[in-house]
Amino acid sequence: MKSFLRAGTAIAGIAFAGSALAADLPRRAAPPPVFQPVPVFTWTGFYAGFNAGYGFGTGDDNNAPTVIGVNGLSGLVAPGGTAAIAFNNRRSDEGFVGGGQIGYNYQFTPGSGVVIGIEADAQYVDFGRDRNRFSVAPGSSPFLAGTQIFNPNGLSGLDFFGTVRGRLGYAFDRTLVYGTGGFAYGSGGGSDFGLPGGSSDDFRTGWAAGGGIEYALPTDSFLNFFKSSAVTLKVEGLYVNLDRGNRLNGAFGATPAGNLVYTNSPGVVLASGSVARQRETEFAVVRAGLNYKFGSY
Template sequence: MKKILLASTVLAGLTAAASAADLPRRAAPPPVFTPVPVFTWTGFYAGFNAGYGFGTSDNNRGTLVAVPGSYGLTTAAGPNLIAFQGERSADGFVGGGQIGYNWQLTPGSGVVIGIEADAQYVDFGRDRNRFAIAPVGAVQAPGALIFNPNGLTGLDYFGTVRGRLGYAFDRTLVYATGGFAYGSGGGRDFGLPNASRDEFQTGYAVGGGIEYALPTDSFLNFFRASAVTLKVEGLYVNLDQGNRNNGLFGVNAAGLPVGLSSPGVQLVSGVTNNRRDTEFAVVRAGVNYKFGSY
């Protein structure tokens, strides 16, 4: 009897185990899928830049003017020769900042449209009014002003507001740019206060460049986000000077102007253009911070 009960118990246990094995198992939760973000150039940005600017005008000839000593520009009785150098000083350091916005039509690779504004300090025209007086011993008379009649390029600052159109190859953006330009400074190079080129000038700027967004793990990406970009850019800037009284080049201590049309004054050599634009090219490198990681 005991053997029969034991066999029945074993058989019941095996039947229960087999039934449990046939029960459906509880499925494990699927792994969480985290998509890899696709970089986009869309967003606001701001940064700074530095580079070098150089004049593109072909007027590099010096100017030599013979002036009688009676006009009071020099200390010698004259006639005196006043020699001005050419346009060799239209170059120097350029640096400033920029802000802008980009809109990328398709993430990853695609067309990028943007707008950018910048303001730049320039160190142009340091020697724009440098001259030499002959004969030896003649110097500029006290209180007199002498300025280059050919108006060499000189600026204190300039800025632009430009559109940008380019194509992004993921994190690399190649673009062309163009738009409005402005500038001021340069000093009085005609003598009379009302005939100086120290006023606001406007014109245009065109150029292009290439920009690269640093990966998150780059040691140069100090924000540890896809937010830092590096760029190299070239610009041609033309600021319209319009018509100026470039024949005026001196004011004596009494405030009387002396021009190329004054009696006894002779333009020995040089050029006296009635219209000169401030033309220069800029090559610069910059860094931007793009607001928003992606």
């Protein structure tokens, strides 16, 4: 019995000593957390979006007025009567501008660095609403009912314009400052203020230049409806110059029967001014835009 007790005491002592040694041993360290690098933003990738803003003419709008005297031979006033009409020839390249754009950017160094790109846009414009204002001299004979009067100077607005431009800028992470310039085109204005058989819908070309600033929102922005790699907001200024040629546009009215009357017709006298179309349409646009970027983060 005593031998059994002594054996049990020895075993307990050994177990206690083993547990004490185990407590003194160093514990195995937990594995370090896996490092997740924060993605560096880059502007590289395709994008598409829309914009809206305001355009206003930058050319000289103080052109000499055009004054036309007509008598009964013209068919615009009663036989034997006379009338005088004056057009102020004031440009009206001013109004709403809106449309869309697509493009591609390439950033040489992610984060901060030089960005180059190309962009094409197409814009609706609401220009030329006041282009055909005129006045009739007091005491003149009234024009016949159904007579149509048009500005012979051919001042017309635009229905649309577009550009294809290069872009060069510098990115400060998610902020991009850039300049832009390239080819511009446009058309519209409708027929010459309703002139039957005469149209100023000629396609015009020119150039555009400007600059802007663009900022990329986080990927999880509430504006990211299309789950793109980024949503960007921009503010941009653009100058557009379109050559319109110098074609003459002599017709200025239509009789009640629909016959055209020209400034060189019998009974029509061009008292002052010019019938030459304005050579250029030049205007500036200030607009804000939103883009959805697809490609690298």
